[in-house]
Amino acid sequence: MQSDKCIFCKIARKDIPAKIVYEDDQVLAFEDAKPQAPVHVLIIPHDHIEKVSDLKEKDALIAGKVIMAAKNIARSKGLDDSGYRIVMNCNRDAGQEVFHVHAHLMGGRKFNWPPG
Ligand code: AMP
Ligand code: ZN
Numbered sequence: 001m002q003s004d005k006c007i008f009c010k011i012a013r014k015d016i017p018a019k020i021v022y023e024d025d026q027v028l029a030f031e032d033a034k035p036q037a038p039v040h041v042l043i044i045p046h047d048h049i050e051k052v053s054d055l056k057e058k059d060a061l062i063a064g065k066v067i068m069a070a071k072n073i074a075r076s077k078g079l080d081d082s083g084y085r086i087v088m089n090c091n092r093d094a095g096q097e098v099f100h101v102h103a104h105l106m107g108g109r110k111f112n113w114p115p116g
Contacts, residue, residue: 003048009099012046026062027069029105038075038082038108043069050099052090063101070105079107087115 002009011018011030018030021041032040045062048056055063067086072083084107089096 003046006048006100008044009048026065030071037106042102043071043107044102049101052088066103070103085111
């Protein structure tokens with residue numbers, strides 16, 4: 001299911017452009033419009049699920065596919081040796097801005113811990 005108003009659903013439908021890095025029948029990966037690292041790719045399920053806290057048991061496979069896509073893209077970008085971060089912001093306190101589940105794959109620089 002997709003949402004008419006959701007910007008990531010529009011990207012998934014190709015209604016608005018994005019620099020697509022990877023796609024299969026369940027997930028889509030594209031470059032973040034405002035990259036915060038040399039590599040900054042967003043990985044989304046095609047299905048419109050608003051946030052991590054809305055995931056159901058039946059979504060376990062798709063959630064795993066998002067992580068596996070992030071890991072495979074990281075490898076293809078040569079990040080295995082240096083490392084990378086995979087981030088999923090859930091809701092207001094985490095700073096979620098787009099309410100369609102997504103993972104950020106970020107790499108190519110050093111990240112601080114704990115995050116701000
Ligand atoms: P979040 O705060 O986790 O919801 O992150 C949303 C991310 O989506 C931000 O890093 C934005 O830069 C990115 N973003 C928003 N609109 C677009 C777009 N049309 N194409 C690519 N990235 C986008
Ligand atoms: Zn959506």
